[in-house]
Amino acid sequence: MQAIDNPVPMTDIHDIKPLEILTVDWSLLVYILGAVLILAIIGAAIYYWKKSQNRKRIPVEVPVLPHEAALRLLDALADVENMDAKAFYFSLSNILRAYIQARYGINALEMTTEELLPKIDILDINKEIHLELKALLRSTDPVKFAGVPAAVIKMRQDLAFVRNFVKQTEEKLAVG
Incomplete structure (x- = not known):
């Protein structure tokens, strides 16, 4: 019991230092x-x-007018003698439909011929051209899909008609 009677002084505990x-x-x-x-x-x-x-x-990109694009593509089809009739009529029909779509706003590329024919009745074009256009569209399907042969002279006439159609229906831009 001696430890309690004589306390030993503590030397390892120091007072709190002031803040630095x-x-x-x-x-x-x-x-x-x-x-x-x-x-x-x-x-x-x-x-x-x-x-x-x-x-x-x-x-x-410089915008190309619909008739300019169509005429340029038609020029590429000029070599009718060396083309397969089926390929020719697919190209000709595609050019014609793309022109109608761009010029008149009819979704011709996505329509069947039977869907497109009534839309052609709405177009503001010459009656004679109107009838020839419908006849052309009807005559291309058998060549494209049934393999019906086409004469070179008929191919030239159809190419000339489409070129004439594009030239006659091109939109005249107002100057000024």
Whole structure:
């Protein structure tokens, strides 16, 4: 019981030290903020430079008028003698339907001939051309789908008719 009667002084416990006053080195913060600002400016400059480079690479497409496109494609079909009738009539029909679609706003490329014929009645075209156009559309299906042979002279006449149809129905642009 001796330990209780004579307390041993404690030497390893010290009193709380007062707070140390820390000084903030603001110069380091200024350097860090300056570096971040410079990197942000460089990043923005690179971003806008790349963005302007991408704009320059986009080619500008000049719109081609429907009759110009159709006449150009019809010129490619001029060599009737060396073409298969089936391929010729598929191409001719496609050119004609694409022209009707672009010129008159009828979805002719997606329609069957039987669906297209009533729509042709609505078109504002000469009665004679109207009848010939319907006859042409009716006469191309047997060649395209049933393998009915077509004479070269008939192919030339049909090509000439489609060319004439395009020229007569081309939209005249108002000048001024």
